[in-house]
Amino acid sequence: MLISARSFDEYRAMFALSDDDLALRVLDCPGGSASFTALAGERGTDAVAVDPQYGAERAGLGDLVEREIAHKHAFMTENASKFVWSWFGDAERYTRLRTEAARTFAADLRTRPDRYVEGSLPNLPFPDRSFxxxxxxxLLFSYGAQLDEAFHLSSLIELARLARRQVRLFPLLHHTSDKRYEPLDRMRKALDGYGIPSRLDRVDYAFQPGSDEMLVLECADRGALPASREGANAHDPVRWRHLGDAGGPPEVGAQHR
Ligand SMILES: C[S@@+](CC[C@H](N)C(=O)[O-])C[C@H]1O[C@@H](n2cnc3c(N)ncnc32)[C@H](O)[C@@H]1O
Known part of the structure; x- marks a missing residue:
């Protein structure tokens, strides 16, 4: 699987992130080499990224991703007609923005290493409602041809376990075929059974044709989730640091911290 480097601005558009959203405590899973956590952090957002690739080999990630982006440039140029260019303009700008994002990520990984936590779905190393x-x-839906339905459902439940308010997922299409992930409606019904209503929201970003929708899970009033999850009692190294003590999260419904 590719580790990719979307930019903070792409994240803002893909997830329709408002200034109010960026005042919240945010988890990016998977963070890959995206510059979201770096640039959100720069503007004061309490953001954390998690990805299996943030382990012992993390120092080499920046170079690896830059090589992948350079390698992909020829493919993007040759296959330009398969993509929507309203966001990037053309393949040159695409490659430049992704390279900038990879470098921003790599610099932040060096200067704020604890913001990048090693972990894999469907068991993430954070306590319930950490974000x-x-x-x-x-990742989810995009790799729907490689990752099975049980993995998807467990992963959605895991993301919902960690969220005090919402989970947002983008895109809803397979990355290979541009078709919507077929079990999506079934999964939404299953989540509804756990008291997690969901909706599809249109967003102002598409790169794959027809991909301008995100899935939003409303988690504030969710019920009990299936049997205790492996990560549920894990130590979160960056938990609530912004509060200045180990005081725990503020109440859901409090506007901002
Ligand atoms: C295509 S990248 C997307 C990264 C980032 N969200 C972006 O848009 O630039 C997919 C990422 O999923 C990560 N990944 C693979 N398996 C995972 C798992 N089980 N749990 C969490 N992340 C995983 C990979 O390491 C890779 O960084």
Missing amino acids: DLVLSSH
Whole structure:
């Protein structure tokens, strides 16, 4: 699987992130080499990224991703007609923005290493309701041909376990075929059974044709989730640091911290 480097601005558009959203505590899963956590952090957002690739080999990630982006440039140029260019303009700008995002990520990984936590769905190393908002791009649904339905449902439940307010997922299409992930409606029904209503919201971003929709899970009033999850009691190294003590999360419904 590719590790990719979407930019903070792409995240804002993909997930329709408002200034109010960016005042919340946010988890990016999977963070990959995206510059979201770096640039959100720069503007004061309490953002954390999690990805299996943030382990011992993390120092080499920046170079690896830059090589992948350079390698992909020829493909993007040759296959330009398969994509929507309203966001990037053309393949040159696409490659430049992704390279900038990869470099921003790599610099932040060096200067704020604890913002990048090693972990894998469907068991993430954070206690319940550790974040207000959980973002997830280009793993679930995108890799629907490789990752089975049980993995998807467990992963959605895991993301909902961590969110005090919402989970937002983008896109809803397979990355290979541009077709919507077929079991999506079934999964939404299953989540509804756990007291997690969901909706599809149109967003102002598409790169795959027809991909301008995100899935939003409303988690504030969710019920009990299936049997205790592996990560549920894990130590979260960056938990609520912004509060200045180990005081725990503010109440859901409090506007901002
Ligand atoms: C295509 S990248 C997307 C990264 C980022 N969200 C972006 O849009 O640039 C997919 C990422 O999923 C990560 N990944 C693979 N398996 C995972 C799992 N089980 N749990 C969490 N992340 C996983 C990979 O390491 C990779 O960084």
